[in-house]
């Protein structure tokens with residue numbers, strides 16, 4: 001089937017589970033109730049995607065507070081009690097981050113509960129996302145390894161362990177989120193892709209990397225406004241990604257200043273094209289979604305195009321995100337009719 005649809009990863013959480021409209025929400029349940037609530041919300045996220053006609057569904061990241069720290073919580077060697085302020089994404093914003101103080105080790109499984117629960121309740125292809133090694137290393141302070149690359153490789157080994165287990169749980173697509181690739185472009189071919197290869201080592205399921213310009217929060221919007229009329233970051237990293245062993249690349253497109261011609265640099269890869277803007281509450285029409293797919297089809301082979309969101313929808317209002325999901329599913333179906 002041409003133009004299958006999927007989401008970048010996160011969806012808004014129900015307000016009974018966590019504070020709405022926040023990137024770092026506080027949970028509203030505790031203990032066993034929280035664990036059960038996360039699974040209930042996962043089921044809801046799957047159902048909403050199915051109803052919207054999304055083909056490759058995701059757990060909506062309902063079980064994690066944040067896309068990076070949801071993983072870090074399960075890693076030994078990290079001090080969460082004494083966070084330090086650090087400029088992240090090349091100082092685009094400051095965040096209070098935990099500190100690596102010893103050898104990194106997984107405490108156990110990270111996403112087993114939600115992955116198995118989702119798998120048991122949908123027949124559709126299922127995707128789970130993990131933070132990428134470079135992005136993790138840019139979101140945590142190091143007081144142990146003394147070398148960013150060495151620490152990133154240690155994280156890559158842990159990601160690989162969880163990814164292999166997720167594959168065994170029946171997950172079809174494992175995606176690594178690497179917004180840092182768009183910031184440290186020179187380091188991507190230097191070691192970023194090596195770290196990803198370490199994270200996907202031995203996997204036979206589909207592998208993906210998501211590289212965006214960030215959620216629709218003010219620091220990101222200000223940054224985007226400083227990037228000029230044509231955003232060329234992808235031009236520097238796509239040739240190296242095209243040569244990598246990653247199967248799919250998820251990119252930001254609609255309402256961005258990414259020149260579409262750059263997508264042709266991803267020769268041989270499935271391209272998850274962002275056809276839904278997560279930085280605006282304006283709901284796309286199916287016609288707009290189909291038109292964007294049509295534009296991309298001029299530079300990417302049709303059979304390589306997957307319709308997706310620009311980024312995660314975690315901080316959005318829930319009803320807006322649901323309407324956007326519907327537009328995504330309907331727009332991909334319309335594109336199939338028009339360009340199939």
Ligand code: ZN
Nearest residue numbers: 212214311312
């Ligand atoms: Zn993103």
